[in-house]
Amino acid sequence: MPVAISVDAPEVSENLRRKRGYTFLFLSDQKAEVIRRYELLHPRGGPDGTDISRPAEFLIDRSGTVRWENFTEDIRVRPRAGELLAAARAIR
Amino acid sequence: MVDTAARKRTLAPWMGLLLTLLGALSNGLPFVGFPAAPVPWISLLLSLIGFVVVLLGLWRAFGQSTVYKGKLSGSIAAAFSLLFLAVAIVFFWDARHIPAESASAPQVGQLVPDFTLWDSAGHSVSLTQLFSGSAGKEPPKALLLVFYRGYW
Numbered sequence: 184m185p186v187a188i189s190v191d192a193p194e195v196s197e198n199l200r201r202k203r204g205y206t207f208l209f210l211s212d213q214k215a216e217v218i219r220r221y222e223l224l225h226p227r228g229g230p231d232g233t234d235i236s237r238p239a240e241f242l243i244d245r246s247g248t249v250r251w252e253n254f255t256e257d258i259r260v261r262p263r264a265g266e267l268l269a270a271a272r273a274i275r
Numbered sequence: 276m277v278d279t280a281a282r283k284r285t286l287a288p289w290m291g292l293l294l295t296l297l298g299a300l301s302n303g304l305p306f307v308g309f310p311a312a313p314v315p316w317i318s319l320l321l322s323l324i325g326f327v328v329v330l331l332g333l334w335r336a337f338g339q340s341t342v343y344k345g346k347l348s349g350s351i352a353a354a355f356s357l358l359f360l361a362v363a364i365v366f367f368w369d370a371r372h373i374p375a376e377s378a379s380a381p382q383v384g385q386l387v388p389d390f391t392l393w394d395s396a397g398h399s400v401s402l403t404q405l406f407s408g409s410a411g412k413e414p415p416k417a418l419l420l421v422f423y424r425g426y427w
Contacts, residue, residue: 184415186405188392189425197395199426210392210400217390222377223422236422237373239380244417245406247386254376258424259302260311267419274417 184208190215190235212236242267244274282344287332288352294325295359302366315367322363329356387420 185207189196196209212218218236229235240262242251251270253262298321305311329352335342336349381387391401408414 184405184417185419185421187421187423189423191425193393193395193397195426200395208400208405209395211395212390212392217388217392218422220388220390221422222380225373225424228373229425230427235424238424239422241381241387241420241422242417243387243420245414247389247402247406249381249383249385249387250417252381252383254380256371256373257315258370258373259305259315261305263310271417271419 186210188212188217188236190218190229190233240267242270242274250274282340283342285332285335285343285345285349287335288329288345288349288356289332291325291327291329291332292352292356292359294328295322295356295363296325298322298325298363299359299366315370318363319367322360326356326360329353 186209187196187205187207188210190213191199191209191211192213193209193211196211199205200209215224215234215236218224221239223236223239225235225237227234228237238255238258238261240253241249244250250273251267253267255261298318301314301318301321304314304317329349332345333349333353336345340346387402389402391399394400402418405418406414
């Protein structure tokens with residue numbers, strides 16, 4: 184199950200979710216507390232110099248252990264679905 | 276007097292301009308299912324090659340003006356291709372201008388910290404809760420946490 188996390192306010196995410204028809208969960212970390220705890224902060228990376236999250240994906244199993252992860256060096260480059268699904272299928 | 280009609284046209288500035296434009300547009304390739312990884316390099320390379328081709332055209336028009344015409348059109352193409360090249364370079368730099376991956380970010384095999392956040396409907400949700408499953412639903416075997424830059 185995908186869970187999308189960003190500094191966006193719940194209303195912004197709800198708007199995006201409806202507009203694009205996404206069915207997965209959006210979580211709002213407006214103070215970037217969780218993003219900081221995960222060491223993913225991109226200081227002043229957002230519009231108007233706000234602190235945002237860098238793009239990162241973690242596949243975690245029921246014990247909370249990271250089984251696959253992806254950090255990008257370029258915001259245009261995101262993981263391919265095939266790689267991600269293969270990692271997900273490996274989790275039983 | 277040089278007969279202007281006898282001078283050859285040079286297509287190089289226009290070819291170059293097209294390449295720089297394609298370079299700028301190629302940033303959209305991942306949106307149509309193209310593997311994203313080589314895109315930043317393709318975009319930059321196309322724009323750079325395009326600009327070199329434009330320069331070749333300018334050299335023809337100005338340096339060999341007895342053979343080629345097109346000083347004005349070449350200059351116009353050069354101005355636009357320079358703009359596209361600048362856009363490609365700024366894009367390239369900006370898209371990669373993210374902090375170095377932190378060594379203390381969760382790594383494969385490590386436990387991630389639990390958290391409680393608000394969902395888009397305004398309900399509080401914790402990681403533990405997500406793994407315990409909602410009413411009537413089987414708990415998920417895995418979760419994919421997607422941290423993203425936000426929507427703007």
